[in-house]
Amino acid sequence: MGNNQSSGPPTDAKNRSVDIVHEGASGYTLTSPNEDRAVTVVTEGAGESVEMTTASGTVDAPVVARYEVTADGETVIGPSRLGLAFADDDPEAVSGYEVLDVDSTSIAEEWEPVWGEWETVTDAYNELTLALRERSDRGRRIDLVIRAYDEGIAVRYRLPGDSPSTVNVMAELTEFTVREDAKLYGSWHESEYQRLDPTNVRVADPHGDRVDRLESPVVVETPDAPWAAVAEANVDGYPRLTLVGRDGGPGLVSDVTEPVHVREDRDDRPADVKADDSEHTRVEPPFSTPWRAVLLGSSLADLRTSSVLVQNLNEPCRIDDTSWITPGLGLVARTTTTEGARRYVDRAAELGFTWLVWDGPEAYYDADQWDPEADATTTREGFDVPTIIDYADHRGVKIMFYLQHFYIQRNRDAILDRFAEWGVHGIKIGFVNVGPQEWTDWHRETVRMAAERGIHVDIHDQHRPDGFARTYPNLIAIEGGRGNEWADSYPPNGETPWGRPMAAHNVDLVLTRNLIGPFDYTYNYMPDGDLALTTTHAHKLAQSVVTFHPYTDAFRRDRSGRLVEMDDPAEKLAGLSFWHDLPTTWDDTHVLEARISELASVARRSGDDWYVGVITGENPHHLDISLDFLDPGREYEATIYEHNEDAETIDRVRTRARTVTRDDALTADVAAESGVAVRLFQVS
Structure with missing residues (x-):
């Protein structure tokens, strides 16, 4: 694989205003390139103050806008509030926000990762920027930057250069409202991923204690709707994201006031390297917060391939010569x-x-x-x-x-x-x-x-x-x-x-x-x-x-x-x-089957050769995988590695081989808590 640089169209073709934003009574609607995903942003009614309980205490956060996300025609993230709280805020002095400017951009390019799951990554999105200003004597400026990808949507806050030289961010109000019948899958530190009710976001940590916050990512399963995952990207000069339960309804809200985490059984470090907790974040405008992303997939397998969104929300490679990097x-x-x-x-x-x-x-x-x-x-x-x-x-x-x-x-x-x-x-x-x-x-x-x-x-x-x-x-x-x-x-x-x-x-x-x-x-x-x-x-x-x-x-x-x-x-x-x-780095990846806690099946290609892995969780599985992802007109030597209690090797693994083409299928009965690995070498 090559360097992580764009191989897309010329620069003058990338940054142009296009007709991708629809303005109506409900606000501004931004669609993805394939038009299957959309985010609607509403600024009317902004200016209210929301009391947030953070790890640092209670903070009043002004609402600058609301947004909603749909995918495949279904609502995945319901109306959710957006906002930042600053140390010098006076919520009573703000009567709302006015839109100073609306800008839109469409980007379509490709880049080659140094290592990854795909040889080439497509970075295509539509972007909307709303320049907002407080209706107050102070007139603080804040921009909302929203992107719509085929793989999901993302939003960030931008403080323009005419803001004060140093700004203290006390809290962030980024909500992710979900339906009451949705299920969340989240974890805290090194706990297992646990299935959660969206109205009671509490998870057991590795020691069995209940914790009321989650780490990125949190997966959202909504009946008869696409899958989603809440995540962060490009965390530069800002705290990491944790997610807590949303007051007043099902869903999550960002919390960037988490105290420093040090494992209690490993807190024997010398005093000069212990960390002091900070009650706020100091930034110097112009400054952009990390991206808050909602990955989307029509199925759980489709959601897994949307992971490229997190990479695309980061900057291109800054290492000129990457030839020494060795996975x-x-x-x-x-x-x-x-x-x-x-x-x-x-x-x-x-x-x-x-x-x-x-x-x-x-x-x-x-x-x-x-x-x-x-x-x-x-x-x-x-x-x-x-x-x-x-x-x-x-x-x-x-x-x-x-x-x-x-x-x-x-x-x-x-x-x-x-x-x-x-x-x-x-x-x-x-x-x-x-x-x-x-x-x-x-x-x-x-x-x-x-x-x-x-x-x-x-x-x-x-x-x-x-x-x-x-x-x-x-x-x-x-x-x-x-x-x-x-x-x-x-x-x-x-x-x-x-x-x-x-x-x-x-x-x-x-x-x-x-x-x-x-x-x-x-x-x-x-x-x-x-x-x-x-x-x-x-x-x-x-x-x-x-x-x-x-x-x-x-x-x-x-x-x-x-x-x-x-x-x-x-x-x-x-x-x-x-x-x-x-x-350990790949040219192509296909997620074949995916069921939480039950089954993951993935095929990956490196050069001409393919590898397939199938792992089971709580239940056995009858494996029947079509090999139609193989190249047409080619034969492959398939070596299958599977469990056999009677095998005389230490690992109780039996191998068997057969010649296959893309017209064939791999079949096997896989026990619970087991798996099958397959190596497919191209032979003709």
């Missing part, structure tokens, strides 16, 4: 010696793994990973990082090191400079702070600084994607959800409130969390000891296709190093041949 699968190293590292490099190269990552107690520096006094710019005795890097380079393997967030916050420049000096290819940052403006800015600046030094970044724990990886594609992985790391935290007897990631949750991750960007699942394909799988190994193989992740670990919790020490691993693990050949 791929990772193997976790469990050694603290140079010689041990060489063995891991050799095995990674042999098995086709692109990355080797030191993650966990085997730190490269001579201290416990939680020691706040450790010097992360030095290495432990007997662990020669430059020598290891040189050896790995010759074997075609990339090296990544894990560091706790507080090390980098305290000494970011020195650590990144040292990594660049050593030739380290990637940094994995754990237990990051999320929430207020300072932390979204910190994440973005760290990714930018790493890019300047040719370093890949993997952000773990609560941080969630917003499409920034389009702009800086060295951000190759983000966790932001419950992955297979949780198998290391909870025993198999399920004594904790949630236990490990179950098969139904894995299905939901594909159809919810994956909507906003890649997910670093960190597979435990061969865990140690009592860390038994909650699914079959065939499920894990198929999951590696249905879940999008340009980088992730395949063998994370092999703590005893069995994979490195065993002779002839391919004979003991039938799935290794699938991992060996598996791409």
Whole structure:
């Protein structure tokens, strides 16, 4: 794949006013390019004040407009209020807003991602900008920018340059009104996705406590209407979005006053890197808030492909030369010696793994990973990082090191400079702070600084994607959800409130969390000891296709190093041949079937070859997939990986092969909490 630059029409053909906005008694209606999606904005009646209960207290937010979203002729988001609250607001002094100007633009172009689910992404939308001014002595200016895509709609607020030099945003009033019979699917931090009543938005967190807010994205299922998902994009100089229940009716409202989140069991960081909660957000006009997006799909499978909307709402790539950016699968190293590292490099190269990552107690520096006094710019005795890097380079393997967030916050420049000096290819940052403006800015600046030094970044724990990886594609992985790391935290007897990631949750991750960007699942394909799988190994193989992740670990919790020490691993693990050949970035993607908690089926193409993954959740499934997505006139060698209890391999995977064409179908009976993975190599 190439650089993330536009390959669309000439600039003078892009930015032109067109007849895409219809003004009537109900306001301004903006339609998508295919005219199947529409957003109507009403400014009449604006100026009322809404009392908002935020994490910082009670705030009066003025309403600047209302909007409504329809798709396929059905209302998906009902009349919802829009507005921003500022520190110097006097709601009683504002009698409404007048429209100073109306501008419309139509854009149609294509761009090629450095990595992604499609070789080429279409960025086509119609845009409406309403320039508004308070009816007050102050006359504050605020613009509403609305876009309509075939994949959904988006809105943001813009403070023009004639606003005060510094503005304190106290709260944001962006509502998402849904029908009372709708269902929401949401999560908080690393909880499972849970089905919620839109009039009672409370979710259980990973420890079983009830929380009254959700993270992006939240999926909306409305009977006899298209699917939707509420998300954010391009979060620059602003807090991250959380969503709380809407007062007075079903739905959600934005909250950008979330206090900084630090895991209580990991709050042993030194005082100089603890975060102070901020009661407001300071911005300097001209300034645009992040986009608030409503992804739309005629079906749940269609909604999953609308994920490109989050990318399209971000800026093009700012890295001139992206040739060094390398997606791929990772193997976790469990050694603290140079010689041990060489063995891991050799095995990674042999098995086709692109990355080797030191993650966990085997730190490269001579201290416990939680020691706040450790010097992360030095290495432990007997662990020669430059020598290891040189050896790995010759074997075609990339090296990544894990560091706790507080090390980098305290000494970011020195650590990144040292990594660049050593030739380290990637940094994995754990237990990051999320929430207020300072932390979204910190994440973005760290990714930018790493890019300047040719370093890949993997952000773990609560941080969630917003499409920034389009702009800086060295951000190759983000966790932001419950992955297979949780198998290391909870025993198999399920004594904790949630236990490990179950098969139904894995299905939901594909159809919810994956909507906003890649997910670093960190597979435990061969865990140690009592860390038994909650699914079959065939499920894990198929999951590696249905879940999008340009980088992730395949063998994370092999703590005893069995994979490195065993002779002839391919004979003991039938799935290794699938991992060996598996791409992690794709030229085409088809979502074949999708049912929350029950089924996810995806076909992906890399070059001439296709991969198919099918994972089941709570129920078994009879697989009958048409192969009509294959090229006409071509034959493919299909290798099918499926669960078999009688198999003599460690992973209980059986393989079978057959020659197929696009006229054929794949059939199989897939048990609950299992899966089928298929590799289709073009042979003629």
